[in-house]
Amino acid sequence: xxxxxxxxxxxxxxxxxxLTDDEYAESVAKLSRIVDFVDQLxxxxxxxxxxxxxxxxxxxxxxxxxxxxxxxxxRYQENAAAVAGGLYLVPKVIE
Amino acid sequence: MTGSAWEVVIGLEIHAQLATRSKIxxxxxxxxxxxPNTQACLVDLGYPGVLPVLxxxxxxxxxxxGLAVNAAVAPRSVFARKNYFYPDLPKGYQxxxxxxxxxxxxxxYIEDADGNxxxxxxxxxxxxxxxxxxxxxxxxxxxxxxxxRTGTPLLEIVSEPDMRSAKEAIAYxxxxxxxxxxxxxxxxxxxxxxFRCDANVSVRPRGQEEFGTRAxxxxxxxxxxxxxxxxxxxxxxxxxxxEGREVVQETRLYDSxxxxxxxxxxxxxxxxxxxxxxxxxxxVEISAEYIESVRQQLPELPDAKKQRFVAEYGLRDxxxxxxxxxxxxxxxxxxxxxxxxxxxxxxxNWIMGELSGALNREGLEIGDxxxxxxxxxxxxxxxxxxxxxxxxxxxxxxxxxxxxxxADAVIEAKGLKQITDSSAIEAVVDKVIAANPxxxxxxxxxxxxLIGYFVGQVMKETRGQANPAQVNQILKDKLGN
Numbered sequence: 001x002x003x004x005x006x007x008x009x010x011x012x013x014x015x016x017x018x019l020t021d022d023e024y025a026e027s028v029a030k031l032s033r034i035v036d037f038v039d040q041l042x043x044x045x046x047x048x049x050x051x052x053x054x055x056x057x058x059x060x061x062x063x064x065x066x067x068x069x070x071x072x073x074x075r076y077q078e079n080a081a082a083v084a085g086g087l088y089l090v091p092k093v094i095e
Numbered sequence: 096m097t098g099s100a101w102e103v104v105i106g107l108e109i110h111a112q113l114a115t116r117s118k119i120x121x122x123x124x125x126x127x128x129x130x131p132n133t134q135a136c137l138v139d140l141g142y143p144g145v146l147p148v149l150x151x152x153x154x155x156x157x158x159x160x161g162l163a164v165n166a167a168v169a170p171r172s173v174f175a176r177k178n179y180f181y182p183d184l185p186k187g188y189q190x191x192x193x194x195x196x197x198x199x200x201x202x203x204y205i206e207d208a209d210g211n212x213x214x215x216x217x218x219x220x221x222x223x224x225x226x227x228x229x230x231x232x233x234x235x236x237x238x239x240x241x242x243x244r245t246g247t248p249l250l251e252i253v254s255e256p257d258m259r260s261a262k263e264a265i266a267y268x269x270x271x272x273x274x275x276x277x278x279x280x281x282x283x284x285x286x287x288x289x290f291r292c293d294a295n296v297s298v299r300p301r302g303q304e305e306f307g308t309r310a311x312x313x314x315x316x317x318x319x320x321x322x323x324x325x326x327x328x329x330x331x332x333x334x335x336x337x338e339g340r341e342v343v344q345e346t347r348l349y350d351s352x353x354x355x356x357x358x359x360x361x362x363x364x365x366x367x368x369x370x371x372x373x374x375x376x377x378x379v380e381i382s383a384e385y386i387e388s389v390r391q392q393l394p395e396l397p398d399a400k401k402q403r404f405v406a407e408y409g410l411r412d413x414x415x416x417x418x419x420x421x422x423x424x425x426x427x428x429x430x431x432x433x434x435x436x437x438x439x440x441x442x443x444n445w446i447m448g449e450l451s452g453a454l455n456r457e458g459l460e461i462g463d464x465x466x467x468x469x470x471x472x473x474x475x476x477x478x479x480x481x482x483x484x485x486x487x488x489x490x491x492x493x494x495x496x497x498x499x500x501x502a503d504a505v506i507e508a509k510g511l512k513q514i515t516d517s518s519a520i521e522a523v524v525d526k527v528i529a530a531n532p533x534x535x536x537x538x539x540x541x542x543x544x545l546i547g548y549f550v551g552q553v554m555k556e557t558r559g560q561a562n563p564a565q566v567n568q569i570l571k572d573k574l575g576n
Contacts, residue, residue, distance in 0.1 A: 014367055069121060086133070087241055
């Protein structure tokens with residue numbers, strides 16, 4: 001078991017997931033297996049290997065600095081739970 | 096700062112908004128002040144299925160900054176996701192750079208308290224997108240989210256912890272501010288949030304190698320507040336330690352109304368961003384040829400320009416510093432100096448004096464000056480060839496400012512030409528001496544200071560138009576008898 005329950009609780013909190021005790025037990029077991037699997041990689045000799053940033057062996061294409069987007073605010077806001085005066089409304093965020 | 100027992104250690108993270116037309120990863124406009132959410136496109140809103148495409152201009156601007164601070168521009172840099180939840184961040188992550196930033200190992204020089212040159216290291220500068228804005232006022236149980244700013248390109252410039260006082264931190268920040276504006280990569284507008292700063296502040300007993308525990312001061316958006324916030328924080332930390340308590344590593348906000356810093360109440364434990372390379376973006380590759388082509392675009396930078404102003408124009412060091420603090424002012428000075436025979440120091444004095452006074456009075460930038468460099472030069476030429484005195488010139492300057500035409504036209508129309516005809520001045524001097532017999536007697540009896548009184552009387556008689564040097568000489572000759 002490579003992960004503790006506390007670690008999984010921390011990960012769940014960061015991902016905003018609420019889990020029951022049963023779900024925790026299951027998650028700890030499953031996630032541990034994944035981590036154990038990935039841990040095998042540390043046995044490989046990676047000296048001198050440049051970490052891969054992307055599976056495609058290509059470089060980023062760039063776009064010219066031009067305004068191309070037409071904004072349809074009303075349409076985009078149809079999906080929002082609440083809007084007012086063009087703003088998206090969310091439960092009060094305390095600074 | 097309290098005594099010398101404590102040493103202050105400061106590092107700054109400056110966010111400079113890059114002056115692009117469109118966003119870093121989308122074709123939405125970056126113009127400031129638009130109606131809420133009218134500049135947030137589907138990419139900025141984090142709609143499913145959209146993909147970021149990098150703006151070529153931000154790469155050029157970052158490379159330019161790197162070259163300007165003598166840094167290495169990375170041939171390969173990588174965008175990473177910084178994961179956290181906040182309502183103004185619709186995707187749930189900010190695209191930033193982490194392990195492989197575009198710029199590393201730079202430096203610049205500031206002047207320390209003793210006037211010596213001091214090197215400040217620049218650890219790195221990386222590209223990232225800005226988040227949106229939360230609005231709390233006027234909304235009852237809600238916060239309003241405006242995502243116009245989302246995706247605006249930022250260059251985050253991280254210094255080494257090399258500064259030892261709030262003053263040094265300000266000097267460093269001003270230098271960065273000057274550089275980004277010289278390069279034309281940021282407008283540096285602090286009110287609009289285009290240039291903001293977080294400060295990492297700690298104290299340690301003088302002589303101690305190890306750093307003390309630091310606090311991070313967030314979102315300081317004026318030079319004055321940064322200085323006050325740092326000074327407050329330093330006092331607070333010293334007090335804590337001297338009382339035998341400990342400084343806690345935390346993020347604090349500066350409250351300018353109360354002039355104090357206080358801890359942010361929000362989740363400290365959430366500082367677990369789980370960075371990983373963004374699979375939607377490929378590594379950015381920059382060729383040596385490209386870096387060379389950017390190097391060709393570099394303008395003359397503030398330090399070099401200042402040195403040249405001293406060497407080429409014979410200006411005082413301090414004046415050269417003032418004139419080169421902004422590229423527009425430096426250009427104005429050079430245009431004016433090139434258009435007149437008058438000494439460069441005179442040109443400098445008028446720009447720093449009358450001109451900057453008039454600009455301040457009307458809240459104008461030098462680009463909007465009502466007296467052009469050519470018009471100022473025209474007037475200074477008339478001082479130089481003794482057509483007008485420096486005093487009358489102020490009147491002429493105001494008239495040009497008020498749109499009454501060139502210096503020559505104003506001098507002609509108002510009859511301000513200086514009187515340099517000795518016999519004319521002698522006549523006035525005779526008249527003044529005759530009208531003031533007792534003062535003349537006192538002067539002759541040794542009250543030398545009275546010469547000023549006579550000069551004043553002569554100038555009054557000639558409406559300020561007599562050549563002051565001649566007036567002085569003739570008065571001394573006549574009174575000396």
